[in-house]
Amino acid sequence: MDDIRDVEMVPCTDSRFLRPKRVKYTQNGVQKTWDYMHVHDSVVILIYNCRRQVFYLVKQFRPAIYMNTYHRLYGSPEEKSGVQTLPGSQGVTYELCAGIVDKDVSLKEIAQSEILEEVGFQVPLEKIEEVTSYRGNVGVAGSLQTLFYAEVTDDMRVSAGGGLKEEGELIDVVELPLADSRKFIMDPSINRPGLLLFAFMWFYDTKMSHSS
Amino acid sequence: MDDIRDVEMVPCTDSRFLRPKRVKYTQNGVQKTWDYMHVHDSVVILIYNCRRQVFYLVKQFRPAIYMNTYHRLYGSPEEKSGVQTLPGSQGVTYELCAGIVDKDVSLKEIAQSEILEEVGFQVPLEKIEEVTSYRGNVGVAGSLQTLFYAEVTDDMRVSAGGGLKEEGELIDVVELPLADSRKFIMDPSINRPGLLLFAFMWFYDTKMSHSS
Numbered sequence: 522m523d524d525i526r527d528v529e530m531v532p533c534t535d536s537r538f539l540r541p542k543r544v545k546y547t548q549n550g551v552q553k554t555w556d557y558m559h560v561h562d563s564v565v566i567l568i569y570n571c572r573r574q575v576f577y578l579v580k581q582f583r584p585a586i587y588m589n590t591y592h593r594l595y596g597s598p599e600e601k602s603g604v605q606t607l608p609g610s611q612g613v614t615y616e617l618c619a620g621i622v623d624k625d626v627s628l629k630e631i632a633q634s635e636i637l638e639e640v641g642f643q644v645p646l647e648k649i650e651e652v653t654s655y656r657g658n659v660g661v662a663g664s665l666q667t668l669f670y671a672e673v674t675d676d677m678r679v680s681a682g683g684g685l686k687e688e689g690e691l692i693d694v695v696e697l698p699l700a701d702s703r704k705f706i707m708d709p710s711i712n713r714p715g716l717l718l719f720a721f722m723w724f725y726d727t728k729m730s731h732s733s
Numbered sequence: 734m735d736d737i738r739d740v741e742m743v744p745c746t747d748s749r750f751l752r753p754k755r756v757k758y759t760q761n762g763v764q765k766t767w768d769y770m771h772v773h774d775s776v777v778i779l780i781y782n783c784r785r786q787v788f789y790l791v792k793q794f795r796p797a798i799y800m801n802t803y804h805r806l807y808g809s810p811e812e813k814s815g816v817q818t819l820p821g822s823q824g825v826t827y828e829l830c831a832g833i834v835d836k837d838v839s840l841k842e843i844a845q846s847e848i849l850e851e852v853g854f855q856v857p858l859e860k861i862e863e864v865t866s867y868r869g870n871v872g873v874a875g876s877l878q879t880l881f882y883a884e885v886t887d888d889m890r891v892s893a894g895g896g897l898k899e900e901g902e903l904i905d906v907v908e909l910p911l912a913d914s915r916k917f918i919m920d921p922s923i924n925r926p927g928l929l930l931f932a933f934m935w936f937y938d939t940k941m942s943h944s945s
Binding site: 599657 | 750761865867868880903927
């Protein structure tokens, strides 16, 4: 997954994925404009195997993380004649299973599909719990993300997961033992999204406080 | 703050703030491209007045949240002849004090400046604790955000805060009592970033577990 070569900046004309929009408005009598992007709402799922006491995370190469790290180490990649080589591992993240809301079904059903596609468990809807919703990237996109919690058992496994190969997804499923999870989530040397930290803290607070 | 009028979509040509970039690379032998944006790294600070048992949050109108909510309720704003009116309150968020890393000083000093500008406390560096760093928006930007925790007392107050008026910032400082905070952070009807939820959960876990 982290064999990354031939990194090259190319002109970005008319991105299909990132399309800045501009809105003009008057706030308390003052005219303002703001550039933003419309981003799909999304779901993320903390998946826990209670009998085996492990969480399931997805590990993947994220070009945006790789380039952000490149920029911090070497400056703007566009000002270089050739992009210097950074190990591909620098762009690898550990994330919760997640997906965008692009179908007209319930958020819980989208969560259920993503668990199946990415991690390989067929989880009944009643085993998927909605935790809360919050906003992502308030400056630029402001999309709504909903966190779910799913408890799985080995008999729900139907595949190895790994995402949709036909969509070019290259995802490894990683087991994180509960006993190692506190150290893992607080380790800044591991690329993981801020929200993952909340999901685990919520778990410790809600699912463990009465048993520990 | 939430008196929002005359909302209008205008063509977004050559945004100064949102500039998609494109990177080409080869992952495990397969050539791929990815569009991303370079976003500044940032700091956020959970600010707690331990004697009065209140947190300080910043409240502001966020156009991206407003437009995301608009889109969910009415569909794409660009397909309308006039943008329908949504109350400005729908775009108001409650956030941690935060700022981007755009100066060549330590992250802790940037945190210290932001606390002063936005919330009005002059906090000594030794009262500002680094919690951890994590990644924001792994798909698009991947920038690094560092969470700090600052304990303040009333004698550190030097102004009312509210951000830099010359930069057009319109920020209200809001006091959130510790006793109300759990209900607040889990309420999906309040616009607040996912990371704020982690910060509070970290506080309950780290600062309260031995005293409660």
